[in-house]
Amino acid sequence: MDTQTHVASSSDISDQRSLLTTFVLCGAAFMAMIDVFIVNVAFRRIGAEFPQASFADLSWILNGYTIVYAALLIPFGGLADKWGRKRAFLTGLTIFTLASVGCALSGAMWSLILSRVLQAAGAAMLTPSSLGLILTVLPAQKRAGAVKIWATTSALAAAVGPALGGVLAEYSWRWVFIINLPVGVIAGIAAALLIPTIQPASVSTRNLDLFGALLAAIAVGSLSLAVVGHEQSTTSQIIAYYVLAILTAAWLVRRILFHQAPIVDPDLFRVSTFTWANITIILFCTAFAAMFLSVAIWLQTVAGLSLIETGFAIVPGPVCVPIAAYFVQKFASTASPRVLVIVGNAIFAVAALSLAFMASIAPRYSIDIMPAWMLVGIGIGIAMPTMIGSASRDLPANMTATGSAVVNTSRQLGYVLGVALLVAVTGSLSLAPNQALHAFQTSWQLIALGAALSALTALGMRRTA
Structure with missing residues (x-):
């Protein structure tokens, strides 16, 4: 009833x-x-x-x-x-x-x-x-x-x-x-x-479907544990987490396809834009999370800024996000979503490469960091709202909350992967200046690659008539 x-x-x-x-x-x-x-x-x-x-x-x-x-x-x-x-x-x-x-x-x-x-x-x-x-x-x-x-x-x-x-x-x-x-x-x-x-x-x-909900929680939770737990867990524990994630995810997929009332309606993934937008979001948020954390660490460990100085130094990049999103909404609202996502990711990738190119063991914030960081914000402001809006736009009303949950899960998985991959590349927060320079340059190059891949998958985001 x-x-x-x-x-x-x-x-x-x-x-x-x-x-x-x-x-x-x-x-x-x-x-x-x-x-x-x-x-x-x-x-x-x-x-x-x-x-x-x-x-x-x-x-x-x-x-x-x-x-x-x-x-x-x-x-x-x-x-x-x-x-x-x-x-x-x-x-x-x-x-x-x-x-x-x-x-x-x-x-x-x-x-x-x-x-x-x-x-x-x-x-x-x-x-x-x-x-x-x-x-x-x-x-x-x-x-x-x-x-x-x-x-x-x-x-x-x-x-x-x-x-x-x-x-x-x-x-x-x-x-x-x-x-x-x-x-x-x-x-x-x-x-x-x-x-x-x-x-x-x-x-x-x-x-x-409570059992389907439990499988989803175990699959996502164990994958997250495997990714973020490399410093707290043994190799055998991490392998166990991955195996558990794979098995429960496979079980969940089978249940979604064949159960009478699955936790996620398989019709969601028959919406092409929704599926491709989620793939694009995972790649994009992996790059985004790694970029945000890398800049915060770089400012404190290499540029030598204090906690409060770092907080305010981070502000210009994110401030550019809603500004860019506003101008997209005002002047490019009729543009193809996939074009906007590709452009945003391209700007993001160029900014990441600029950070890698300008990096030095004695960085100057106003010259070496802030311009590229603001460019990152512009790219994110163009791409992220469009991805999320496109993913949920074509869903029927009775699937909107479930669909938005899938979108946000994709974002969170990207964030977890981005942080974990950054830690894996940098290895430690206590590096010699030359080691830190090489580690962060490599990280920003990989971030640029992630943004480029996100632009590539955005080709599947076609506007539904």
């Missing part, structure tokens, strides 16, 4: 309410995104308060969040489609906000890691449901612009997060979590009042 009542349709929403609804949904997604960048900056301060914890223990503050978030996006996206997107959004927002308070109050490493895991679970529920609401609640003519705004929230979070994290961490690392409380409360109240409860007639009332 259907548990959700149709209260309103998207056509009932006024322009002013559409704007406020977009702001609330994107604001909540922004809160979940910025938390990742803030915690990265505060990482060393957290470690100083828990001196008994090893580096491997501390890494779970970051890795535990990433793994759980990536593992739960698809099952929670399916839950949102089944349970109701507004209900899932409010539940996820509540969990995330309360878990943030738990992080701030943690007096032991285990409680901090547990709270981070709960944060990830809340974020995994609110992220796909927020995009699903944009694609179903807003009037049709407002959706494309709202999706691009939603897609640029991660870039804005990357711009604001490091600087804000540096400032907050100067007082206490606990403030990086406390700040989520007022934002979460305000967003929750606004969402409850603004967002109508809509149950599209086409939404299935079938039971959620």
Whole structure:
């Protein structure tokens, strides 16, 4: 029996309410995104308060969040489609906000890691449901612009997060979590009042495939453990993680193809643009994650900037992302999505090669780093919103939350792979200047290759008539 009542349709929403609804949904997604960048900056301060914890223990503050978030996006996206997107959004927002308070109050490493895991679970529920609401609640003519705004929230979070994290961490690392409380409360109240409860007639009332959800979580989680756990795990453990990921992924694919009510409808992957966009997103986000972390490390270890200086030095690149996205929306909204993605990736690749070419053991930020870094932001601003918007644009209404969860899982897998590959190439944060120069030049060349491959796969993103 259907548990959700149709209260309103998207056509009932006024322009002013559409704007406020977009702001609330994107604001909540922004809160979940910025938390990742803030915690990265505060990482060393957290470690100083828990001196008994090893580096491997501390890494779970970051890795535990990433793994759980990536593992739960698809099952929670399916839950949102089944349970109701507004209900899932409010539940996820509540969990995330309360878990943030738990992080701030943690007096032991285990409680901090547990709270981070709960944060990830809340974020995994609110992220796909927020995009699903944009694609179903807003009037049709407002959706494309709202999706691009939603897609640029991660870039804005990357711009604001490091600087804000540096400032907050100067007082206490606990403030990086406390700040989520007022934002979460305000967003929750606004969402409850603004967002109508809509149950599209086409939404299935079938039971959620819980076993399929478990397989998805195990597959993504074990793959993430294999990639990020190379410093904490033995070779045999890493092999075991890969084997488990392959076996559960194969089982999941079989279940998706043949089960009566799979966690991910196979019809999703019959949408050509959706499939190619996800492949492109994985490659792109692998390059993006490696680039962001490499520049942050380069600024601190080679350029010799302080924590706060690094945070503000990072800002120009991400600031260029929403600016580029705005101009694309204003002047190139009718251009072919694959052309925009190819152009954006090409700019990204050129910028990465420029960083490699200009690198030296005595880098000058304003000459050797900032111009190429801003060019990276322009490329990302052109490519990323277009990829995400294209992936979800042609999906039927009853698959939007699940589809957006698949898209976001692709992004998270790319982020995990990018960080892991960067660490594998650089090897250590304590390198001699010449060794660091060679390692980062190699990293930026590989990042350029990743962006080029992303441009190549974008050829499959064809506009649907």
